[in-house]
Amino acid sequence: MSDPLFDRLTLIGIGLIGSSIALAARQHGLAKEIVVSTRSEATLRRAEELNLGDSYYLDAAQAVEGADLVILCVPVGANEGVARWIAPALKQGAILTDVGSTKGSVVRQVQPHVPAGVHFIPGHPIAGTEHSGPDAGFASLFENRWCILTPAADIDPAATEKLSAFWRACGSNVDTMDADHHDLVLAIVSHLPHIIAYNIVGTAADLETVTSSEVIKYSASGFRDFTRLAASDPTMWRDICLSNKDAILEMLARFSEDLSALQRAIRWGDGDGLFDLFTRTRGIRRSIIEAGQETDAPDFGRHQSKS
Numbered sequence: 001m002s003d004p005l006f007d008r009l010t011l012i013g014i015g016l017i018g019s020s021i022a023l024a025a026r027q028h029g030l031a032k033e034i035v036v037s038t039r040s041e042a043t044l045r046r047a048e049e050l051n052l053g054d055s056y057y058l059d060a061a062q063a064v065e066g067a068d069l070v071i072l073c074v075p076v077g078a079n080e081g082v083a084r085w086i087a088p089a090l091k092q093g094a095i096l097t098d099v100g101s102t103k104g105s106v107v108r109q110v111q112p113h114v115p116a117g118v119h120f121i122p123g124h125p126i127a128g129t130e131h132s133g134p135d136a137g138f139a140s141l142f143e144n145r146w147c148i149l150t151p152a153a154d155i156d157p158a159a160t161e162k163l164s165a166f167w168r169a170c171g172s173n174v175d176t177m178d179a180d181h182h183d184l185v186l187a188i189v190s191h192l193p194h195i196i197a198y199n200i201v202g203t204a205a206d207l208e209t210v211t212s213s214e215v216i217k218y219s220a221s222g223f224r225d226f227t228r229l230a231a232s233d234p235t236m237w238r239d240i241c242l243s244n245k246d247a248i249l250e251m252l253a254r255f256s257e258d259l260s261a262l263q264r265a266i267r268w269g270d271g272d273g274l275f276d277l278f279t280r281t282r283g284i285r286r287s288i289i290e291a292g293q294e295t296d297a298p299d300f301g302r303h304q305s306k307s
């Protein structure tokens with residue numbers, strides 16, 4: 001157990017990520033007091049039943065009063081409204097951060113509302129599951145995962161270091177980078193795989209010659225992996241697609257070109273070309289495993305949300 005890094009931590013939004021932060025902060029003793037706020041009364045009551053915090057508010061502005069760390073854990077499209085709401089109540093010297101999967105849009109939407117004297121440091125833990133809601137959280141979610149922070153050039157390095165220490169205490173490795181670069185990298189490693197999964201599962205669902213019961217009955221592990229990603233929260237992924245539009249379209253264009261090349265190789269029986277590509281990609285998978293970033297067979301079913 002570490003010494004508390006913060007006196008009062010406020011979490012706005014208490015779904016998968018908010019509840020996992022609450023549990024990790026509690027387990028590692030990172031805050032003397034955890035305040036929870038969310039917009040729906042039912043979710044707030046559920047968070048209370050799960051004992052995720054010490055106090056609970058529907059009013060986000062009340063919830064941030066006196067907090068020295070405020071973490072926005074809402075879908076990226078909701079950040080601006082929340083920022084506008086809480087801005088007048090933020091304490092001088094507080095650190096304000098978020099966990100959104102995209103960073104450029106969060107900066108553009110939140111920064112204009114941040115009062116002078118508050119340190120706004122956008123963040124993104126690269127850890128999650130396809131489940132959502134307060135029941136889905138677990139304290140070890142961030143262990144051995146990366147958390148990317150995208151502080152602006154004029155942010156006090158001591159504030160960035162304090163937030164980094166928080167994430168390290170949750171078990172994460174911390175990197176800092178520019179928000180736009182984050183969005184380009186995440187477009188290929190996270191956003192595109194989800195979009196492809198939504199698309200392939202949609203294609204299977206629309207087939208006329210293969211029935212949906214056959215898709216369910218014979219789905220082998222490859223297709224099942226896609227269905228896990230395609231079961232992710234629709235609001236979250238709608239917001240990601242809308243807020244990281246340019247980087248996603250750029251990666252989709254490259255993907256389409258490469259898919260056309262693959263299509264050509266199959267059409268013309270280019271076995272060598274296929275073998276070379278599959279050998280190269282197998283190497284990437286092996287590098288991921290060697291780097292300790294592989295999470296085969298996680299029992300995420302245990303953390304399934306009821307809400």
Ligand SMILES: NC(=O)c1ccc[n+]([C@@H]2O[C@H](COP(=O)([O-])OP(=O)(O)OC[C@H]3O[C@@H](n4cnc5c(N)ncnc54)[C@H](O)[C@@H]3O)[C@@H](O)[C@H]2O)c1
Nearest residue numbers: 013014015016017039074075076078100101128129132133
């Ligand atoms: N799920 C993942 O794998 C994952 C991983 C890393 C980052 N993220 C990011 O974390 C954020 C939260 O994702 P999650 O998976 O925890 O989602 P979730 O759906 O489990 O939880 C979202 C929470 O936000 C609340 N909420 C929604 N709109 C709100 C508003 N206007 N005001 C107050 N509360 C509001 C909901 O009631 C809920 O408590 C998103 O920005 C997402 O991009 C998600």
Ligand SMILES: O=C(O)C(=O)C[C@]1(C(=O)O)C=C[C@@H](O)C=C1
Nearest residue numbers: 101125126127128129130189190
């Ligand atoms: O493992 C999963 O289910 C996830 O989709 C998690 C995942 C990812 O793509 O790795 C999804 C979105 C987040 O912003 C970060 C992590």
